[in-house]
Amino acid sequence: MNEAILENKCRKPILLTVLGLVVCVGMLAMPYLAGLPRGEAMPDLVRFIGRFHPVILHLPIGILSLVVFIELGSVFCRDGRSSTRTALFFGAATSVLAVMAGFLLFQGESDWADSPGATRHMWGGIAFSSLAIMTFLVKAWTDSGASAAWFYRLLLLACAGVMIFASHDGASLTHGPDYLTKYAPPSLKPLLGGSAAAAVVEKPAAERLVYADVVAPILEEKCWKCHNEKKVKGKFRMDTYELLVKGGKEDKGIEPGNADKSNIIIRTGLPIDDDERMPPDEKPGLTADEILTIKWWINAGASPTQKLAEANAPAEVLAAIAKRVPAAPKENPAVAEAAAQAETDKRAALQKTVDEVQKAFPGAVQFESQATSGLTFTAVSMRGKFSDDDMAKLGPVITGLVSVDLSASLITDKSLALLAPAKDLRILRLSETKISDAGLDNVAKMASLESLNLYGTEISDAGLQKLVGLSKLKRLYVWRSKITPAGIEEFKKKLPDCVIEAGI
Numbered sequence: 001m002n003e004a005i006l007e008n009k010c011r012k013p014i015l016l017t018v019l020g021l022v023v024c025v026g027m028l029a030m031p032y033l034a035g036l037p038r039g040e041a042m043p044d045l046v047r048f049i050g051r052f053h054p055v056i057l058h059l060p061i062g063i064l065s066l067v068v069f070i071e072l073g074s075v076f077c078r079d080g081r082s083s084t085r086t087a088l089f090f091g092a093a094t095s096v097l098a099v100m101a102g103f104l105l106f107q108g109e110s111d112w113a114d115s116p117g118a119t120r121h122m123w124g125g126i127a128f129s130s131l132a133i134m135t136f137l138v139k140a141w142t143d144s145g146a147s148a149a150w151f152y153r154l155l156l157l158a159c160a161g162v163m164i165f166a167s168h169d170g171a172s173l174t175h176g177p178d179y180l181t182k183y184a185p186p187s188l189k190p191l192l193g194g195s196a197a198a199a200v201v202e203k204p205a206a207e208r209l210v211y212a213d214v215v216a217p218i219l220e221e222k223c224w225k226c227h228n229e230k231k232v233k234g235k236f237r238m239d240t241y242e243l244l245v246k247g248g249k250e251d252k253g254i255e256p257g258n259a260d261k262s263n264i265i266i267r268t269g270l271p272i273d274d275d276e277r278m279p280p281d282e283k284p285g286l287t288a289d290e291i292l293t294i295k296w297w298i299n300a301g302a303s304p305t306q307k308l309a310e311a312n313a314p315a316e317v318l319a320a321i322a323k324r325v326p327a328a329p330k331e332n333p334a335v336a337e338a339a340a341q342a343e344t345d346k347r348a349a350l351q352k353t354v355d356e357v358q359k360a361f362p363g364a365v366q367f368e369s370q371a372t373s374g375l376t377f378t379a380v381s382m383r384g385k386f387s388d389d390d391m392a393k394l395g396p397v398i399t400g401l402v403s404v405d406l407s408a409s410l411i412t413d414k415s416l417a418l419l420a421p422a423k424d425l426r427i428l429r430l431s432e433t434k435i436s437d438a439g440l441d442n443v444a445k446m447a448s449l450e451s452l453n454l455y456g457t458e459i460s461d462a463g464l465q466k467l468v469g470l471s472k473l474k475r476l477y478v479w480r481s482k483i484t485p486a487g488i489e490e491f492k493k494k495l496p497d498c499v500i501e502a503g504i
C-alpha cells in the first residue's frame, strides 16, 4: 500500500478506498458504541493517551493548511508534476490519530458528559477527519486517471472550513470562550463573537446593577473559564444567575441571605494549598475586596436585579467595588460632557507635538482610541535602530504615553530615566533590551503600570524587588531573565494579584 501512494502515478486505489471508508464509519460509530464519558472510572492509560490530543492535533492542521496553500499556488503556476497526495495521506492519518486521542481525553473527563461544547467539538473533529480521508481518496482517484479534480477542490475547501470551525471550538474549550476576543480591539469584539461584558463599565452609575455589573464580572474573570456552558467542572455552571444559584454536584452555588453557607464563598475562602480551594492549582483567586463584595451581595439576599444605587451598601463595600470598576463620571450628563470636552482639548493641544514626533518616527506614535488623549508608542518597526538618543526625541509626548513598546531596541537604562515622568503609563514592553536592575528604579515610579514585559533581559531578583510598590501591576513577564523561582515567590508575597509569566 505504501509504495502505491508514494509513487507518483497510482494504480486504482480500490483497497485504500475500502480501508478509508471503514475508518470513517468506525469513527462515526465510536461515540455510540462507547457511550457517555465515564471520567475517573476509565483506566489511567486511557487518560494518559488522551492527553496527547493537544500535541497531535497540530499535525493535521499544519499539513492540511500546507496542502491548501500548494493548491492555491498551483492555480497560478502549474508545473504538472507535483502531487499533494502524499501530504494528504499524512494529513488524514494524523487527523485520525488526533480524533482517537481526543476521544480518549473526552472519555476520561466526567465533566464533559453534560457539556454540549465538548460534544460539538468531538463531532467537529470526526467530521474534519472523515473529510480529510475523503479528500485524500478522491485525490488518489484523480491521480490514477479519474476526472474529479473539481470534486477534489470542493472537498479540500470543505475540509479546511470544518477544520477552522472545529479547532476554534477546541480552543474555546481549553482556554475559555473569550480567549480570542479578550484583548481584541473593542470594534472587532462583536465580529469575533466576543461578550459585551466589557461595555458594562460605561454604564451610568445610577443604572448599575449589583449582580450583572459588579458580581458577574468578578466571576467571569476568575471562574467562568472552568464553569461555563462548554466546560462544566464539578457539574457547576456560573455563567447565568439561575445556574449559579442552582450549584453543582456537591451543593447549591449560593444560599441567598447566608454567605457563610454559600459554596462559592466556602470554596474560595479555603487556604491556597487546600485541594478543594477555588480556583484550583494556586491560580489567582478572589481578592479580599472581591470576597467582601460578593459576601455582602449574598447576605443582602443575592438579588439578580437590584440596582447598586438602591442597595445601601456600607462604605467599605462601596470602596471595594470602586477599586474594581472605576466610577464612570457619567452620573450627570453635564459632567460627562465636560470630561469628554477636556479629553478633546487635551488631544488638540497634543496634536502638534504628536505630528512632529510622527515625522521622525512615522506610524510609531498614536492616540490609544478616538475618544481619549492617551498615546501609544511602539519602536517595533525600528527595533535594532532605535536608541536612547531617539528616545530623547520623544520629549514632549512622554507624559501623555499610556503604552510603550521598546522590545528588541537598543535602549538602555537611560531611556527608562526619560520615561519616568510617564505617570499614566499602563503597558511597558522592555523585552530583549540591555536594561539593568538599576534602571528599574525609574520603572518603580510609574504608578499606573499594569503590564510589564522583562522577557530576555538581565533583570535579576534584586531588580524584581524594586517593583513591589507597583500596586496596579497585573501582569509581569520574566521569561528568560535572571529572575529565579525564589525571587518570584518573594515578589508574590507582596503583590499576590499580579500574574507572573515565567515560562517553563
Ligand code: HEC
Residues within 6 Å of the ligand: 219, 222, 223, 224, 225, 226, 227, 233, 234, 235, 236, 247, 248, 249, 250, 251, 252, 253, 263, 264, 265, 267, 268, 275, 276, 278, 279, 280, 283, 285, 286
Ligand atoms: C481551572 C479551572 C477552575 C476555575 C478557574 C474555577 N474552578 Fe471551580 N471547580 C473546578 C473543578 C475541576 C471542580 C470539581 C472538583 C471539585 O469539586 O473540587 C470545581 C468545583 C467547584 C465547586 C463545587 C461545585 C459542586 O457543587 O460540586 C464550586 C462551588 C466552585 N468550583 C466554585 C468556583 C469559583 C467560585 C471559582 C472562581 C473564583 C472557580 N470555581 C473557578 C475548576 C475550576
